[in-house]
């Protein structure tokens with residue numbers, strides 16, 4: 001018997017593959033191509049208290065083994081999401097993470113409180129709600145993305161502390177690779193009562209249009225993701241996993257089941273898959289099948305056998 005199942009903060013996942021925020025809409029956008037019931041989870045597009053139109057100009061640019069994005073957290077706002085999107089998202093047999101961004105501590109707290117209140121009402125009504133909040137203190141593309149909070153540990157502590165007070169839902173804090181000290185950031189999250197951490201978000205990066213003699217992006221810099229960042233992401237996940245005992249969700253450049261196995265061996269409890277969704281719309285479903293075949297060939301019955309062995 002081979003089991004791909006895993007558990008994060010009391011939430012059971014079918015398998016370790018969670019589709020990463022900003023690369024999978026709210027799930028339904030992919031439902032014609034991929035069986036969402038075969039995913040471990042979906043982290044929805046990053047939400048802010050108020051709707052956001054996103055950035056002007058070029059938003060996506062392909063690079064060697066990766067991509068740059070400057071989407072700027074385009075989203076309908078938390079209230080519209082809860083009213084019009086969440087019911088559809090929880091129809092699938094897959095964990096639902098709400099990715100929360102913010103420009104001020106007040107925004108984050110108010111956002112977390114709205115999500116938690118919705119969750120409480122759904123519980124009373126016996127309706128399924130979201131499973132976890134993924135607190136994004138790491139989006140490099142907009143002020144409201146929270147990177148201002150995600151670089152220095154003590155600044156991030158204030159947000160994590162206040163949001164922890166505002167919600168009793170499982171809370172995952174998403175870390176930035178641009179953090180000054182990734183180990184200290186991970187430890188701080190554990191100290192402040194987070195139920196887990198996820199890492200990494202994109203690297204602040206750049207592309208210049210030499211004909212126009214200016215940055216390709218109106219915002220100058222953009223976030224780098226995809227296979228190009230995988231070795232660095234793996235090192236950071238390893239460092240974070242060694243530093244804390246709460247679950248670590250690893251991501252950055254995962255395209256194959258073997259990539260995911262590396263993250264699990266580095267200590268990840270589960271993984272997220274982002275850029276690969278733009279290369280193959282069915283990748284989420286295929287990864288679970290590929291991981292099963294890998295475990296069968298290697299005679300591994302459960303992910304616990306290989307988790308954190310490095």
Ligand SMILES: Cc1cc2nc3c(=O)[nH]c(=O)nc-3n(C[C@H](O)[C@H](O)[C@H](O)COP(=O)(O)O)c2cc1C
Pocket residue numbers: 020021022023045046047067069071073099136139174200201202224225226227229251252253254272273274275276
């Ligand atoms: C187009 C795009 C939009 C993204 N939007 C968000 C977002 O709204 N919130 C967030 O936390 N991360 C966002 N991310 C970061 C991804 O969730 C992920 O952390 C990152 O891309 C690294 O994983 P990958 O290399 O598998 O893509 C976005 C990434 C991309 C490529």
